[in-house]
Amino acid sequence: MKATLIDGKAIAAAVRADLADEVSQLQACGVTPGLAVILVGEDPASQVYVRNKTRASAEVGIHAEEFRLPADTSEAELLALVDELNAREDIDGILCQLPLPRPLDDAAVIAAIDPRKDVDAFSAVNVGHIMIGDYTFLPCTPAGVMELLHRSGVEVAGKRCVVIGRSNIVGKPMAMLLLHENGTVTICHSKTKELAAICREADILVAAVGRAKFVTADMVKDGAVVIDVGMNRDENGKLCGDVDFEAVGEIASQITPVPGGVGPMTIAMLLKNTVTAAKRRAEKL
Numbered sequence: 368m369k370a371t372l373i374d375g376k377a378i379a380a381a382v383r384a385d386l387a388d389e390v391s392q393l394q395a396c397g398v399t400p401g402l403a404v405i406l407v408g409e410d411p412a413s414q415v416y417v418r419n420k421t422r423a424s425a426e427v428g429i430h431a432e433e434f435r436l437p438a439d440t441s442e443a444e445l446l447a448l449v450d451e452l453n454a455r456e457d458i459d460g461i462l463c464q465l466p467l468p469r470p471l472d473d474a475a476v477i478a479a480i481d482p483r484k485d486v487d488a489f490s491a492v493n494v495g496h497i498m499i500g501d502y503t504f505l506p507c508t509p510a511g512v513m514e515l516l517h518r519s520g521v522e523v524a525g526k527r528c529v530v531i532g533r534s535n536i537v538g539k540p541m542a543m544l545l546l547h548e549n550g551t552v553t554i555c556h557s558k559t560k561e562l563a564a565i566c567r568e569a570d571i572l573v574a575a576v577g578r579a580k581f582v583t584a585d586m587v588k589d590g591a592v593v594i595d596v597g598m599n600r601d602e603n604g605k606l607c608g609d610v611d612f613e614a615v616g617e618i619a620s621q622i623t624p625v626p627g628g629v630g631p632m633t634i635a636m637l638l639k640n641t642v643t644a645a646k647r648r649a650e651k652l
């Protein structure tokens with residue numbers, strides 16, 4: 368393969384090691400970062416995500432507290448829990464694993480979390496801060512991609528960047544973060560015409576589509592940096608990204624694998640946001 372691998376697992380481990388040092392310093396000042404993780408219902412994928420987040424928190428010294436609620440929890444009960452966690456001094460971050468089982472409304476819970484504890488950075492207040500470029504928390508997946516670029520020596524300024532996908536949690540904030548670092552950014556989506564030609568102009572191509580092997584070699588410029596956010600299952604049920612990794616790896620200069628690319632970074636950035644929130648608490652002591 369021609370491309371150099373961007374090793375998300377190793378970079379996430381380095382981020383966690385830095386965070387563990389920061390947590391030790393906070394603990395020396397009497398502050399242990401606290402993360403509340405709410406899981407409603409029994410969705411198996413959500414259970415795995417929550418377990419991974421709790422385990423990674425413990426590794427860096429964050430106190431993670433899980434709140435498991437039955438699928439028939441009412442909105443009033445869920446919001447009462449969020450209120451209680453908003454008021455707790457020892458909880459710096461609140462994360463509600465989404466999507467919630469219907470008829471619960473994801474948006475209502477996001478809106479109820481105190482923006483100062485919104486470590487996923489999904490609330491309208493935090494999204495607004497990202498837009499302005501004056502932020503405390505960054506949404507975890509796009510922030511993880513930026514960290515991968517920084518730690519792999521990829522300069523964004525002046526580069527043509529193409530983001531495929533415009534979701535509120537990945538595509539849109541991803542484009543904004545690249546723009547803040549002076550990339551020239553194009554966002555593509557399902558209505559985009561001549562998608563392949565636009566992608567071929569990219570020096571940095573970020574795929575956040577949710578379709579296995581969507582980005583093929585003919586869509587990639589020679590020497591491009593390719594970041595694969597996708598998490599899909601291929602025809603054999605194996606985890607794969609949005610990029611045809613083998614073929615694109617022969618054209619790109621650097622590429623992220625799936626698994627082991629963006630995924631581990633998302634959790635690392637959640638921990639980083641929690642530590643950031645705890646630092647703000649420590650500053651007030």
Ligand code: NAP
Nearest residue numbers: 508532533534537556557575576577596597598629630633
């Ligand atoms: P999403 O909300 O479904 O958004 C997908 C985006 O892709 C939409 O904007 C959609 O366009 C666009 N799209 C779909 N088909 C397209 C096509 N044929 N041509 C061009 N654009 C197309 O998904 P998401 O939440 O952003 O997640 C995207 C992927 O990243 C998923 O595989 C998800 O599992 C993965 N993910 C991974 C992590 C991680 O930690 N690694 C975190 C979050 C998400 P429209 O807007 O026009 O519909």
